[in-house]
Amino acid sequence: MQNPSARTTESEPPESNSPALATPIVEFQHVSIAFDGPPVLQDVSFAVSAGETRILLGPAGVGKSVLLKLINGLMRPDEGSIRLFGEEITTMKEEDLFPLRTRTGMVFQEGALFDSLTVRDNVGYQLIQEGVSDDEIDRRVHQALTFVELDNTFGFYPVSLSGGMKRRVAIARALIHQPEFILYDSPTGGLDPITSTTIIELVMKERDAFRIPSLLVTHRLQDAFTLCSHHFDSAQGRMVPLPKGQTDPNTTFLMLEEGKLIFDGSIHDLVHSQNPFVREFIE
Amino acid sequence: MAIGPIERIAKAIILTVQEYSLFAYRAVMNLFRPPRYWTDFLIQCNIIGVGSAAIVLLSGFFTGGVLALQSAATLSEFGATSVTGRFVSTTMIRELGPVLTGIMVAGRNASSMASELGSMVVTEQIDAMRALGVDPMRKLVTPRLFACISMLFFLTILADAFGIIGGAFVTVFMNHQNGTQYFSMAWEHLRSPDIIQGLVKPLFSGFIIASVGCFYGMRTTGGTEGVGRSTIDAVVFSSVIIIFCDFLLTQVLLTLFPPI
Numbered sequence: 044m045q046n047p048s049a050r051t052t053e054s055e056p057p058e059s060n061s062p063a064l065a066t067p068i069v070e071f072q073h074v075s076i077a078f079d080g081p082p083v084l085q086d087v088s089f090a091v092s093a094g095e096t097r098i099l100l101g102p103a104g105v106g107k108s109v110l111l112k113l114i115n116g117l118m119r120p121d122e123g124s125i126r127l128f129g130e131e132i133t134t135m136k137e138e139d140l141f142p143l144r145t146r147t148g149m150v151f152q153e154g155a156l157f158d159s160l161t162v163r164d165n166v167g168y169q170l171i172q173e174g175v176s177d178d179e180i181d182r183r184v185h186q187a188l189t190f191v192e193l194d195n196t197f198g199f200y201p202v203s204l205s206g207g208m209k210r211r212v213a214i215a216r217a218l219i220h221q222p223e224f225i226l227y228d229s230p231t232g233g234l235d236p237i238t239s240t241t242i243i244e245l246v247m248k249e250r251d252a253f254r255i256p257s258l259l260v261t262h263r264l265q266d267a268f269t270l271c272s273h274h275f276d277s278a279q280g281r282m283v284p285l286p287k288g289q290t291d292p293n294t295t296f297l298m299l300e301e302g303k304l305i306f307d308g309s310i311h312d313l314v315h316s317q318n319p320f321v322r323e324f325i326e
Numbered sequence: 327m328a329i330g331p332i333e334r335i336a337k338a339i340i341l342t343v344q345e346y347s348l349f350a351y352r353a354v355m356n357l358f359r360p361p362r363y364w365t366d367f368l369i370q371c372n373i374i375g376v377g378s379a380a381i382v383l384l385s386g387f388f389t390g391g392v393l394a395l396q397s398a399a400t401l402s403e404f405g406a407t408s409v410t411g412r413f414v415s416t417t418m419i420r421e422l423g424p425v426l427t428g429i430m431v432a433g434r435n436a437s438s439m440a441s442e443l444g445s446m447v448v449t450e451q452i453d454a455m456r457a458l459g460v461d462p463m464r465k466l467v468t469p470r471l472f473a474c475i476s477m478l479f480f481l482t483i484l485a486d487a488f489g490i491i492g493g494a495f496v497t498v499f500m501n502h503q504n505g506t507q508y509f510s511m512a513w514e515h516l517r518s519p520d521i522i523q524g525l526v527k528p529l530f531s532g533f534i535i536a537s538v539g540c541f542y543g544m545r546t547t548g549g550t551e552g553v554g555r556s557t558i559d560a561v562v563f564s565s566v567i568i569i570f571c572d573f574l575l576t577q578v579l580l581t582l583f584p585p586i
Contacts, residue, residue: 117453138461145459155454157446169458172361216458 066129067092068224068256069114074123076109083109085302087123091224091258094293096250098267099260100306100324101299107260108152110299111228114258115147116140128223145169148217148225152232154209156201156216162188163197166216187215191245207238214245225249225257231266243269244282250294251275264325270294271310298324345545349467350537356461356468363469370473373438378431378481385430386485389422390414390492398501407503411511414493415486419516419524421576423486428531428568431478433561436539439470440560443543444553452544467544471536478532479525486524519583527575531568538564 067090074087083106091097101107112118113125116132125133127143135143156165164171166187167180175183188194191211201209210230217225227246231239243266249255251274261267271290273282285291296313298306300320306313314325356362397413443466446452455462490512498505542560546552 112453115457117456141456141459141461144457147457149454149457151450151454151457153450155450157451157454158449168460172458172460 067126068095068128069258070124070126071110071113072124072126074113074120074125076106076113076118076120076122082302084113084120084299087299087302087304089297089304089307091256093256094254095256096270096291096294097258097297098270098294099258099297099299100264100267101262102324103262105299106302107262107299108228111149111226111258111260114226115144115149145220146223148220148222150210150213150217150225150227150230152228154201154206154213156209156212158201160200161197162193162199162201162204162212165201165212166219168216169220183219184215187219188212190218190248191215205238207234207241210234210242211245214242214249218249222255225255227257227259227261229260229262231261231263239263239266240269244275246270247273247282248275250291252277267296268310346537346541349541349544350533352463353467353471353537353540356464357472361464363465366465366469367473370469371477374431374435374470374473375477375480378434378477379484381430381434382427382481382485383488385426386418386423386488387492387495389426389485390418390489390494391496393417393422393489394493394496394501398497398503407501408507409511410493410497410501410503411490411508411513412515415490415512415516416520418489418493419486420520421524421572423489424482424524424527424531425569425572427478427482427485427528428535428572429565431474431481431531432535432539432564432568435474436535436560436564437557439536439539440543440546441553441557443467443540444546444556447544447546448549448553462544467536467540470540471533474536475529475532478528478535482524482528519579523576523579523583526579527572530571530575534567534571535564538567 069091071090072088074084075082076084087110089097099107099110109118113120114127116125116127116135116137120133123133124131128146130143132140132143156162157168160168163181163184167175167184170180170183184197185194188197191214193208193211193215196204196208196212201212204212214230230242230246234242246257246259247270250257250270259267259270269282271294273284274291275281276283290310292309295309296306297304298313298321305318306316306321308316313321316322316325393414394410398407398410401407401410401413443452446455446466452462455465493512494505494508497503497508539560542556542563546556548555
């Protein structure tokens with residue numbers, strides 16, 4: 044099954060005239076950024092459409108986290124245009140960005156939980172700021188924690204949680220406000236294989252249960268391939284492999300090399316790519 | 327060829343001053359636009375005000391005592407030990423109370439603000455807050471700024487009061503002078519400009535402590551080592567600026583309220 048938004052444009056900026064890209068959730072056009080040295084990102088163009096899960100691959104230090112922070116305006120590019128939910132954010136004032144950010148969920152690399160707050164207050168942080176009643180906050184926090192299977196940590200402080208549990212709490216925090224788009228910054232980085240699988244299963248559960256578009260940053264190819272080759276079975280309550288030869292049509296790939304986007308396409312395009320860097324990365 | 331490094335340093339200083347000015351302006355202006363975080367303001371009042379009361383009280387008490395000891399020794403040469411109360415109260419209220427309180431609170435709270443916010447920056451908690459749609463300037467900086475200004479005002483009054491009590495303690499129990507005379511001299515020669523001068527200064531000191539502490543915290547880079555650097559910078563710069571501003575304010579206030 045061909046993904047309508049999947050594109051293979053090695054070494055070239057992706058085309059933006061596809062019908063699926065008419066109203067993308069995120070659209071990068073010729074974005075570049077540098078910090079006291081060579082460019083971290085150079086002329087990066089891509090889009091994330093509704094219902095799409097995009098996996099950004101690349102080795103460590105290639106600018107993946109920077110790209111993620113550019114998407115919701117936590118950083119500003121030196122050049123280019125970034126549109127989030129159709130709005131140009133590169134020139135937007137910081138205070139105008141806050142309402143836009145409440146529509147996105149973000150899972151940080153190390154979780155970035157507020158260490159002076161309990162799990163309840165971390166997960167319900169946005170609701171607390173909005174003045175939602177305590178009973179409603181408790182109910183929705185329990186619901187979000189149940190989703191990540193950590194309801195027993197309700198009153199714990201982040202310091203008493205393991206690395207994997209922190210990531211799961213961070214996922215619950217990102218999901219509680221029912222975001223329209225989710226950003227995952229290396230959610231499995233530094234975790235053991237079993238915990239990584241648990242996290243990927245949660246990402247998949249969110250993808251298949253809610254169909255929320257997302258962008259997932261990782262340097263772990265096995266995580267990316269698992270997301271593509273499995274789906275979450277609600278009846279069994281776990282992820283199961285797709286029939287042989289099938290992949291999730293809405294899960295597609297991007298790859299960065301030294302700040303440049305060198306690949307944008309489906310898993311089929313990825314495994315058949317002739318780009319030497321892509322080949323080296325996947326082999 | 328030596329112009330290069332000098333130019334770089336000058337540019338860095340000007341850039342820092344410009345960033346600090348914009349930072350302080352935003353922190354102040356946030357008070358006039360919602361959302362306002364009153365709970366955070368009260369929490370910070372408790373941390374800064376109640377938390378610093380003990381050190382301010384003790385340092386004020388012993389400074390007043392030292393002033394009484396030193397002044398009595400000098401004044402006795404002129405047979406004027408009776409004016410010890412006046413000397414202690416005027417010095418504490420006009421100068422030592424505000425400056426000492428500023429320095430003590432800077433050591434305790436500018437450091438805690440810089441290290442707390444710095445740790446939040448390096449662990450991406452500040453970015454997480456922004457990603458959750460909450461402005462860290464409004465949520466973290468503005469409440470600290472106004473809590474520090476408010477609390478420093480009251481802490482200075484506390485330091486002044488305990489300085490005068492410390493002076494009385496030394497005068498009565500160590501110098502064996504009359505306590506009633508001490509307090510009457512302390513009270514009778516106190517003028518409104520002295521009190522105004524003593525209560526204007528902590529407003530500026532409070533602003534400097536919180537704005538410098540938060541500024542260095544929020545621009546922390548370089549992991550845990552960077553947090554340590556920010557903490558040191560916050561204490562050093564806030565202390566120096568407090569003393570510098572005290573000098574400028576004294577000049578201005580002496581012009582406005584010339585001594586009789």
